[in-house]
Amino acid sequence: MNDHDVLPPIGPPVPVAMPPMADVRLGNGLRVIAVRHASTPLTELRLAIPLDTESFAEAAVQEVLTASLLGHSGPGERGPADQGLAASGGMLSASRSARWLGVTGSGPVLPLLLDVLALSLTRPRFTDEVVRAVTVRAQGQVAATRTQPQLIASEALVEHLYGSLPQMQDVPRAADLAAVTPDEVHLAHRRWVRPDQAVLIVVGDLHPARAVEQAERALSGWERAGGTPRQAAQGPLLPHLRNRTIARVPRPGATQTQIRLVRPGLARTDPGFAALTLANIVFGGYFSSRLVAEVRERHGLAYRCESVFRDHLDQLVVAVEADTATEHGSRTLGHLQAQLRRMAEEPPTSAEIEAARRFVTGMTALSTSSQQGWAAGLMLALAGGQQPEHISRILDDFTAVTDDDVAAAAARFFDPDDFHGVVLGENLTPFETETSL
Structure with missing residues (x-):
């Protein structure tokens, strides 16, 4: 190896500079964080809503709620906001874990993303037809997922350490999904899809203060439900270790x-x-x-x-x-x-x-x-x-x-x-x- 083949030493890490940011809690309790990062002419959107689960049946209802959340237009039809978002190349998708309901979005026009999100949060359509279709599809997905060794091992670990713990039920059971009704999904939406414990993050080629204003205009109709979320009332959840073997x-x-x-x-x-x-x-x-x-x-x-x-x-x-x-x-x-x-x-x-x-x-x-x-x-x-x-x-x-x-x-x-x-x-x-x- 000659001198030209010697790699130069690695220098010190470059400090991470906090980009321009606005962090505001809106009147309805929603926390909005807007960050300017103009690497591409797009905006990334993340919404996280905390969930609290007291039974395996509730986990199944939350799964159907999540899968139905973005279906505010009827089957086979799109509203103007949906059409505009699709035409711009934007997208929104919803996902659920045992502790969170999340919405992920990306697109070049932030107001369009926010408008479609607002419709999903404030004007959901949990009709019999929508809930039935979502439930059937979810049962098929769950049946396949429950054969995976990783999930089997994860659930066996939870059962051994803590016993029955619905609060850690990432993947619901097929029998519980089959029993979900539209009324339960409506009730779950009112109970959990609320702004006062949620956080919205938008990152992109944007002006942070203006992005917060756009979020406030779009989501002002998303109102707090009555009462206090169970999770907020009970404080941090710590599992009780049953077995140390x-x-x-x-x-x-x-x-x-x-x-x-x-x-x-x-x-x-x-x-x-x-x-x-x-x-x-x-x-x-x-x-x-x-x-x-x-x-x-x-x-x-x-x-x-x-x-x-x-x-x-x-x-x-x-x-x-x-x-x-x-x-x-x-x-x-x-x-x-x-x-x-x-x-x-x-x-x-x-x-x-x-x-x-x-x-x-x-x-x-x-x-x-x-x-x-x-x-x-x-x-x-x-x-x-x-x-x-x-x-x-x-x-x-x-x-x-x-x-x-x-x-x-x-x-x-x-x-x-x-x-x-x-x-x-x-x-x-x-x-x-x-x-x-």
Whole structure:
């Protein structure tokens, strides 16, 4: 290699500058955040409405509500607002998780996006025909989704740790969907589709203050419902841990084994979250992590193995996950536990920490280079209890973390004795002790 082949050193990360922004709460309680990011002549729209679920039947009603929300025009017909949005190349789509009803939109004309959104929020059409068609379609989709190993493993984990927990029912059951009526969907719309706990984010080639004015004009007819949302009244939801063990869950006929282990982590607003994030990246958060290098690359045991943060209601957990061949389930679990113990007892090196820091700062720079990235990042921050300005401080947080901070986080949060969960597969053998490295 000659001098011309040597790569230049990587410079310091470029600070994330907060773009021009307006953050206003409207008279009906809706929080509107408008951000100017003129990379393309488009606007990204995100609306998030918190949901609260007390039963599996409610989860099914919320699913039908979400799937019907944008169908305010009758089947086969479009109103002027819909026609204008389609002609401009814009789109809106609705989705649901156990905790949120979300609307995602994109288009070159913000007023058109807002007008169609307003119609969906204030003049829904939950006719017998619409609800019946949506319910039939949803049952077919659910039937296919419920065969996926990832969902089966996720629900088995929740059941083992917490018991019956409708508040974490991302995918409703087909029998519950079949029982949904139009009256229930109307009632659900009045109960949950309300502005006083919702947030609207628009990011694009726009003037922030003017965008807020446009949102206020379009959505002024979206009124608060009576009473107080259950979620707001009861405060943060924290799951009650019922079992502190690792359970075997037989799955006859399964061709893979799924391993799901979790332990409580830190809130995203906690001062120690940046150190925990770097420790997690070193352990299993990216392609160069210890977990990937040992379990997948060295031993070839897992199709997928990683360590991620997941929301269990309002509690963030560290989740260690692996998918492996049926016959390797017990052995893979032993390797996961061994790597956890190594992480707790052998702190990450300076080189590992610096590589993790480079990775997370690079991903931050990538996500803040686009309108979609800003919209998604802002929504994630708000859902985690942070303010929009947090995005501009992310790099400072990671730069300030010391090697000792990461070592302390590794020792505290990666002790294998603190992890509990499930192993799903066919003909599961008794769990082995930790595999030696």
